[in-house]
Amino acid sequence: MRHPRVGVAILTMGTRPAELSALLASVAAQTTPAARVVVVGNGSLLPALPDGVTGVELPENLGVSGGRNAALARLREFGDVDVVVDLDDDGLLISPDVFTRLSELYASDERLGVVSFRIADERGRTQRRHVPRLRATDPMRGGLVTTFLGGGHGLSLRMLDEIGGWPAPFFYAHEETDLAWRALDAGWKVRYEPELVLQHPWTSPTRHAVFHRMVARNRVWLAKRHLPALLVPVYLGVWTAVTVVRTRSAAGLRAWVGGFAEGLRTPCPPRRPMRWSTVWRMTRLGRPPII
Known part of the structure; x- marks a missing residue:
């Protein structure tokens, strides 16, 4: 341009x-x-x-x-x-x-x-x-x-x-x-x-009432839409562990679990998994798409 x-x-x-x-x-x-x-x-x-x-x-x-x-x-x-x-x-x-x-x-x-x-x-x-x-x-x-x-x-x-x-x-x-x-x-x-x-x-992002549910649901949708199949469980497993460690509110964690379940059971098409060359490019940039 x-x-x-x-x-x-x-x-x-x-x-x-x-x-x-x-x-x-x-x-x-x-x-x-x-x-x-x-x-x-x-x-x-x-x-x-x-x-x-x-x-x-x-x-x-x-x-x-x-x-x-x-x-x-x-x-x-x-x-x-x-x-x-x-x-x-x-x-x-x-x-x-x-x-x-x-x-x-x-x-x-x-x-x-x-x-x-x-x-x-x-x-x-x-x-x-x-x-x-x-x-x-x-x-x-x-x-x-x-x-x-x-x-x-x-x-x-x-x-x-x-x-x-x-x-x-x-x-x-x-x-x-x-x-x-x-x-x-x-x-x-x-x-x-x-x-x-x-x-x-x-x-703080938690000022939004829907924060925990939306974050969890959309995290699952993100993985389902864009990650190669092998990386989907890795990505979701890592973020589940991170969330359990970070979340201090029992109500927030319950909302997160509900959002995660919603993401698993509901579709969010289209699914277009990224190329492995993109995974490698992101890794070289310092953030592989697993965290």
């Missing part, structure tokens, strides 16, 4: 009007302006939006995956976007050159599919879970990775045209990994770029 044009997609449930307004102001302040900005009300009405911002109100909450697919469809209709930037509605772009630097990254590498931003709170701290690699002690170490952060990232539209959009049945949890694995298997690159920052409050 010689001059990648950026389109922005933001989901909201109408509960953070002040944060959404601040985020839109930070998008408008970018030195490289976005070609389009779309805000999706995910089962909610939208507040008044600034001039030039397109609103889409969905009659029901379609989750992260479904809502982002709706934003993506609207951006595609405009026909003038090359890179889609998804941003959390309680995030903030603290530097005015994010889109400029993002466009330069895509212009320099035609096989760059995903660019993951660094998520940092107002004190500059990055949570360990927000570093998309196993060795997460240094959040400033960028490079090629095997997954990305949902709160702030760029996606090549050419890549999405090839591999498809977000996995709508997932609703919430692991949708980024599903998309990243498809991208890697199709030969695209996923890059973590810590200089591109989305400021975001320090949070």
Whole structure:
């Protein structure tokens, strides 16, 4: 892409009007302006939006995956976007050159599919879970990775045209990994770029009421959809052990077991197991698809 044009997609449930307004102001302040900005009300009405911002109100909450697919469809209709930037509605772009630097990254590498931003709170701290690699002690170490952060990232539209959009049945949890694995298997690159920052409050994923069930169900679906048959029980066995060790809440563990059982008994097609060459590529990048 010689001059990648950026389109922005933001989901909201109408509960953070002040944060959404601040985020839109930070998008408008970018030195490289976005070609389009779309805000999706995910089962909610939208507040008044600034001039030039397109609103889409969905009659029901379609989750992260479904809502982002709706934003993506609207951006595609405009026909003038090359890179889609998804941003959390309680995030903030603290530097005015994010889109400029993002466009330069895509212009320099035609096989760059995903660019993951660094998520940092107002004190500059990055949570360990927000570093998309196993060795997460240094959040400033960028490079090629095997997954990305949902709160702030760029996606090549050419890549999405090839591999498809977000996995709508997932609703919430692991949708980024599903998309990243498809991208890697199709030969695209996923890059973590810590200089591109989305400021975001320090949070816990368990603040979402459906966290434990969705995480477990979607973990099973992820394995059933994308892993070679030999790796499915290994992947699920490793994550079962990790969850038992990490989970401190009996209620949370019960919800996780229920979600795991739901994932086993329900389909989530299509099944397209990744190539063994992709497994090896992910292993060389530091995260084989078993953990």
